[in-house]
Amino acid sequence: MHILALHGINLNMLGQRDPAHYGTVTLADIDAAMQRLADELGVRLTCFQTNHEGQMCERIHQAHREGVDAVLINAGAWSHTSVAISDALAILRCPVVEVHLSNIHAREPFRHHSHIAHVARGQICGFGADSYLLALRAAAAFSPCARHPR
Template sequence: MILVLNGPNLNLLGRREPELYGRMTLEELEDQIEAWAAELNVAVTLRQSNYEGQLIEWIQQAQGEGFSGIVLNPAALTHYSYALFDAIAAQPLPVVEVHLTNVHAREPFRRQSVTAAAAVGQIAGLGPLGYRFALAYLAEKTR
């Protein structure tokens, strides 16, 4: 079972800067993730929060809830949340960081990820397909 977490402002997908993030809503993205998970024969739980503390609690609780890995789009928290880094590093599950846009080709502040160093990998700039690749990796790694 894989936990998929989306951070701040991702609830605005489809409306927020569609030229960058596309027109797919969070609900449509979640439907697509569930379809990909079914193809991979893996169960997923999807959660989104605009609150750093909530994401930290979900990460801390993931192993106890029976998850085998985490796909995380920390959104803007990527660039400054040492607390999120610590939560990822303090638990044993593999975490793949995902970004819809190529954060390395955007504003200078977006090019630094403080959370990626605690993750097993980062996928950026591939749009929704980044989630598919992260799911496939975790499904393979945790079988």
């Protein structure tokens, strides 16, 4: 099973940007924790981060061509603004899990709407870095390759 973790705009600045909302954990810390969990779950994990919307869309297209089994995505602010990323995700035939460190529904009103939600199997938010681990578990559980699909 191959799961792709996509990190969007500004997530490379985790640990330095707005610790009140995002904590002090870095993206490298999150990727390492996900890799440890992926190893436990027996899944292959690929992580990708970009601050360029077109590159994110290209990586999603590549995931489609590769036939990845599940995608988890924290598109950052693009979650609330990018129809392009939403359209790219809609191409995928695998489960998509939307993930956010903060509870987007308890923040500014513009963050309450996600352009990704309608193409996602589910959304996990508000649990800090653990949101990613929960999303990885969900992606593994709901992938068509899961041993015990739900």
